[in-house]
Amino acid sequence: MSALQIIFLVIGALTLASAVMVVTARKIMHAALWLVLALGGVAAVFATLEASFFAVMQVVVYIGAIAILIIFAVMLTRKVMEDTGPQVNRSWPWALLACLGVLAGLVYLLSNWGGFLTAARAIPEGGENLVQFGQALTSPSGFVVPFEVASILLVAALVGAIYVAGEPREK
Amino acid sequence: MLPWYQDPVNFIAAWLRTVLSGWGLAPGAVDFILTFLGAGITALLGMLWVIFLIWYERKLIGRIQDRFGPNRVGPWGIFQPFADMLKIFVKEYITPAGADRVPYNLAPILSVASVLLIWAVIPFTMTIMGVNLNVGLLLIIASGGLSVLAVLLAGWGSNNKFAMLGGFRAVAQLISYEVPMVVSLLIPVILSGSLGVNDIVKAQNIPFLVTAPVAALIFFISSVAESGRSPFDLVEAESELVAGFNTEYSGLKFGMFYVAEFLHAFTISLLFSTLFLGGWRGPFAEQYPLLGFLYLGIKTFVVYFVVILFRGSLPRFRIDQMMDLNWKLLTPMALVSLIITALVAQPLVSLPWVQAAALFAANAAILIIFMGWAGRKVSRKRPIVGRPRPLAVPHPDDHMPVEP
Structure with a gap:
């Protein structure tokens, strides 16, 4: 090791x-x-x-x-x-069972995935290529749509927060 | 490989490497030892340097306030910080009842560590730097987040209302001022095309103070605010909060906060001169890297002088004034100058001098517009919440006891 x-x-x-x-x-x-x-x-x-x-x-x-x-x-x-109350309720065994089931399913799925066996690509000298990463985020063939959607979501959250926090305007 | 008198630190490092390899150590172990030594020496020198900074600042503040400053211990009082240091070493540690032990003791360490973290990525000469990280600038921003955490841990762990309020204020202040600081840091990134600090220095054929004065101003103001010093010292406003987040600290634990504050003030000067004044650049700095150290030192002390002048001459802000300055002036100004810098710089990339002139003109226009128009709007008088009650004046109807 x-x-x-x-x-x-x-x-x-x-x-x-x-x-x-x-x-x-x-x-x-x-x-x-x-x-x-x-x-x-x-x-x-x-x-x-x-x-x-x-x-x-x-x-x-x-x-x-x-x-x-x-x-x-x-x-x-x-x-x-x-908080001084009990930290679990009556149905904790069922929750544990469900969690273990999900874990087993994930382990089974991932063990069938071939990605673990492929060798990692070598990282170029001087760390990862940030320019490439930035261009991928903004190029139409890359990830521009999810990137912009996330931005709009954040702007909406900002506007909503200001609306909720702001004083109601008098009429 | 340069001869020893041009680049002594790397010369010593290379010599140590051959010696350690000669002893039969594995290359990985040699790397580990050298990195450990380098980090240890940098951190140690940084902390020892604070002893000088404390004397320098007290002396300067004394002059600003028409006093002598320390002048008893040694020539010009230069050994005064040593006496203070010895005193603080032998003082008692007091842990308040009900303190949350782990956060309480972790906070002073974290506050010094978060400042020293910045020193890891600053290029002191062309060749001497901790790591030439390609995300160095982001590391600097991340260290700001850690210092917020340190203040909050101190405020929470002390089990003291004033400390807690100080911690809350600190978080509000530091997180707010992080916004214009990060945006203004993006401008050197746009102009140099890199997040690595040494690449930013190398890109400054014309210092960024000329091509991005607005960003420099915003960075300077917001980093002074990040360091929590006067006029932004609401975090430990002694007239309101006893001593803010470090009310309950004594002995060397208080000393750590003290060291962190002074080191932070110096570090922001170091950062400013690295990012906006060209860092180690100067005549012959590339042939003789050691000269770069001298240049960086001179630039840093010029900036540090201004930081101390700030502290010595400006009164403390009120909290609403501080937030107004940040959200209504600095943040919009940073965003506008970011957009305009990107628009102006990109088409003129092949003509560096024309680009610099255009950027300077654009920045001047931004500054004039914001100072003339938005500045006046921000500094308007705020309505007082509720009518002031003259508590000290007795009501005429009240029965007044007759003085004997």
Whole structure:
């Protein structure tokens, strides 16, 4: 096992463990902080795959946004932000069963996929080609339609947020 | 390979590499050791440099306020920060009751680390830099996100209302000012065609301060706001919030926040001179890379002087004024100048001097329009919410006790 594989296993274990902590932590603030760690782990996985652009974007978008999430958590939840009730309800065995079923299905599907066996394409000197990536996002033969749809969705969300948050105009 | 007197750091690195390989270490292990050493030395020098910065800033602020500044310990008081440092090392750590231990202790470390992260991608000379990352500029933005997190952790972990309010303010301020900062950083990216910091420096045959003065101004203002210093120090406004997010910190934990603040102020100067003043570029900097270090140092200190002047001479904003400045002036200005820069720069790419002149003219027009028209709109008087109640004035009908 090479050093990179060991690093990957450590990061993966850390990410999964903190993802579990996100849903089991009692304080909502702690859950948000565990989420930071989990997303940071994903960024580290990107970094070990030499996808530095995605690693950095992961930090910018997610970890930067978590701060806002925390503030909302503090402002919108109960005073102490600590829930003392039971964390599962009666039907947790069924939920577990459904989750395991989905997991088994996904593992079966992915094990039939040939992509695991093809060798990864070598990354050119100096990291991934950002120019190519940018052009693919804006060229009609590339991903311009999903890119623009996402942009319009975000603009709509912005307008909606301003409408909801703004004071009603007097007539 | 350049001779040793032109590029000593890489010379030493190459020499170390041959020595370590000679001991029979694997190439991967040699790389690891060298990277570790480089990162450690850069971080250590950065933190030690703060000792000088503190003295320099206190002395300058003293002069601005018509005082001497530190002048007792050593010549010109230059050993004063050492005395302060020793004092802060031996002070007691106080952890408030009910503090959230892990966030509370993590916050000071994270706040210094988020600033030092920027040093990893800054090219100090043509050849000396941590990593020539092709997304270096994004890393700089990401480090801003981490510093927000540090402030919020400190505010939350302290179990103190003032600290929490300081943390909230910090998040509102830092996240808002990140918008014009990121947009203004896109302009050097458009002009140089790269996200790598060293490529941006190399593209500055004409410094971007000339071709993109609006972006430079916006970047300067918003990065001063990011560093949370006066006039943007609402985060730790002592007249309102005790000391903001670091109210409950003592000893070296407070010292870490202090170091982070000073280092951040210097780092934004370093960034400004790298991105807009041409970084290490200067006469003969390419033949003698060590000269580039000198050029970068001079440029950085010019900018740092202005940052300190800012701190020493401007009063603190009110929070609504600060948000108005950001959302009603800087953000639209950044967006307009981004669009205009893209439109003007692209057709004139083959004529660099004409392009520079056109960009300068376009930027001047943007600046005049915004300062003349939008600036006046932003600085209008705001209506006061509710009528002010003269609480200190007794009502005439009230019975007044007779003074004995």
